[in-house]
Amino acid sequence: MSVYLCVVVLTILTVCAYGGIPNKPTNVLLTSHNMNLVLRWDPPEGTANDTVYTTEYKSSVTIFRTGCVNISTLQCDFTPFNLSVYGKYTGRVWAVQRRERSMCAESNTITLDKDSFIDAPIVTLLSNGPTLEVIIKDPLFWISTLRDVYNSATYNITYWKKGQKEKARFISNVQQNRVVLNDLDPLTKYCVQAQINTDRNRNPSNTSDTVCESTTNEKESLWMAVVVVCVVLTVAVVLVVVTVVHWKSILKFFYPKDALPLEFIESLPATRSSPVYLAMRNSSPVVEKYDPISVSAVDELNLLEAAGSSCSKKHEDTERRKKKRLKNTD
Known part of the structure; x- marks a missing residue:
């Protein structure tokens, strides 16, 4: 009997230590600072290192909605979850340990525009x-x-x-x-x-x-105002003097006298609209045909000899024609 009792006690202790339902978080508080909404809590007693938390929130006109899921921190920020500045909100949290979920711990209820703490200006x-x-x-x-x-x-x-x-x-x-x-x-x-x-x-x-x-x-304040006015007037006078003295150079800079010839300016539109210009702009580049030629040093000598012999023949023919003309005249 005593052995059986020991086994039962050990079993209960094992279940409580490793497979029991964890305790719920404590001191659950919903706060707002500069119109945000944050849920904070303290971990339950006997919390293991692998304990995580899941949170939910709701307004006075909605049901509970999922907030942060399986987080290890002790707070959840609901601000990014599309809140209303005039909403009335409540939060709750569970502790989750080895897939076992504690009972939920519910927070206080706050209205953002009435309960939010505002920073100093x-x-x-x-x-x-x-x-x-x-x-x-x-x-x-x-x-x-x-x-x-x-x-x-x-x-x-x-x-x-x-x-x-x-x-x-x-x-x-x-x-x-x-x-x-x-x-x-x-x-x-x-x-x-x-x-x-x-x-x-x-x-x-x-x-x-x-x-x-x-x-x-x-x-002193009046003196400073006078100094500022004097500086502004001095700068204005200097600018006016520089403009008057160098007004010709300034005009030349903005309106130069050199210009294109009138005939050239008038011919530009006509040139651009002429058929020749349009044909040249739209035409494709001409492809030239050619045959490859190779010339060696021997060929160059032969060509020179041939050219020399042809020249000597032309000279002899010319001399013969002159002699015939002389005979005919005699």
């Missing part, structure tokens, strides 16, 4: 005399843009003299992304932060990094 400062221009750039969203999702989003701007944040001043519900701060002291360094507020999101954005810039004196 990017702030840039431009100094213009005793004023500062604040330029705000929205964070990039994974789906759509901030203004398309939250068309009535506004900014909260906080600014203070450097080292005096406890005396900070605030501007709320600013709709423009460029704001000029006028109530500043000249030749003073100011620091600025900004934050995004939306009409629907439960989570205000993070506060931007602190950016500092110094104002300048109004006279």
